[in-house]
Amino acid sequence: MAERTELRVDEWEPTRRTLHMWLQIVGKIRMINADPVNHWWHVTLHVSPRGLTTGPVVDAAGVFEIEFDLLHDVLVVRRQDGRSESIALADTTVADFYAALLAICARLDIDARIHAAPNKVDRAIPFADDTIHHVYDPDHARAFWRQLVDVQRGLSAYRGGFRGKSSPVHFFWGAMDLAVTRFSGRPAPAHPGGVPNCPDSVMVESYSAELASAGFWPGAGEEGAYYAYRYPDRPGYRDAPVPPGAYWDDTLREFILPYETVRRSSDPDALVKQFLTATFDAAQGDDRWG
Structure with missing residues (x-):
């Protein structure tokens, strides 16, 4: 079995904080579209062969999925009808990521009317205003995914x-x-x-x-x-x-x-x-x- 990945908290903190906000945005989109399940199990993401995913989410227009492909540094949004759009994962502010994802959701008929500020953090900067978190190191993101696997x-x-x-x-x-x-x-x-x-x-x-x-x-x-x-x-x-x-x-x-x-x-x-x-x-x- 391969050795486990070393990833020091202090070294990847800037990427972790940015990725955390991006994950919250995607998780909130899943939350408002998925049918409720006890203990909030319907809001969670899941480890995938490429990163983290919403899995299939059934909505009024069919089924969609949003996946963080951390192997290829891209966020992919897919519809059951074959439509698909993506956002390159790079040094991007939370505000810009949020705006880009909202635009994709509008084009793919996905409801994205979320509570647009993070939860369970001390300083809840609205996503549209967050220009503080903007660091994405691909190696750190992939190492995190390997930890999760x-x-x-x-x-x-x-x-x-x-x-x-x-x-x-x-x-x-x-x-x-x-x-x-x-x-x-x-x-x-x-x-x-x-x-x-x-x-x-x-x-x-x-x-x-x-x-x-x-x-x-x-x-x-x-x-x-x-x-x-x-x-x-x-x-x-x-x-x-x-x-x-x-x-x-x-x-x-x-x-x-x-x-x-x-x-x-x-x-x-x-x-x-x-x-x-x-x-x-x-x-x-x-x-x-x-």
């Missing part, structure tokens, strides 16, 4: 080992993380909200049931990090034994496994499996979910 493999295997209710492995553009969630089958107390530039109602729906979530966030530590948490928290959860290199973070209130620890491991896939298994066992306790 490796993470997808481990999360997909983990998801397949559970008989109960589970989410797909999917990419949340709000926080820019790839995640999978297992559920106990019981309701959960209402989430308190308070997430920057995100309506409390969104968080309440997201966490309306008792769950254990795990995933990968590219903006943590040196090279990103795997994470795992439970909602609601339970006594003793944070004290659970986890593999060497993993730890409980009191600030984030979740378990963390640094990506560089996985990358340097003699068996990265096995270490990820141990982390996911240990944290889920701690989350379910003696209840045996699923």
Whole structure:
């Protein structure tokens, strides 16, 4: 198996912040066109053989797809009738990217009347006004996608080992993380909200049931990090034994496994499996979910 990709957070931060805003725009277009699914699963993007995609979105005019082709540095918008348009991914402001995508959507009969400002970021600059984020390094974008492919493999295997209710492995553009969630089958107390530039109602729906979530966030530590948490928290959860290199973070209130620890491991896939298994066992306790 090929070695895992090294991508330092501090080195690719300018590209990450720009790409995050572009992903939010595309994700919001999917959100307003897709039929609602519990826990906001209808808004997510998915890892593809080329990058990240909305997958097929059914709307009044048929079916469309928007894909970030990070292998060829292009955003492609496709219709079921054969129409297709693209935007070159390069050093481009969020404002210019947004304007170009709106024009394509108008020509391809795609509703793009989104809430035109980002969520889950401290400074929510309207997309049409964002000239601050404008950096796109193709090598960094491709390295990020290769990270996601490796993470997808481990999360997909983990998801397949559970008989109960589970989410797909999917990419949340709000926080820019790839995640999978297992559920106990019981309701959960209402989430308190308070997430920057995100309506409390969104968080309440997201966490309306008792769950254990795990995933990968590219903006943590040196090279990103795997994470795992439970909602609601339970006594003793944070004290659970986890593999060497993993730890409980009191600030984030979740378990963390640094990506560089996985990358340097003699068996990265096995270490990820141990982390996911240990944290889920701690989350379910003696209840045996699923």
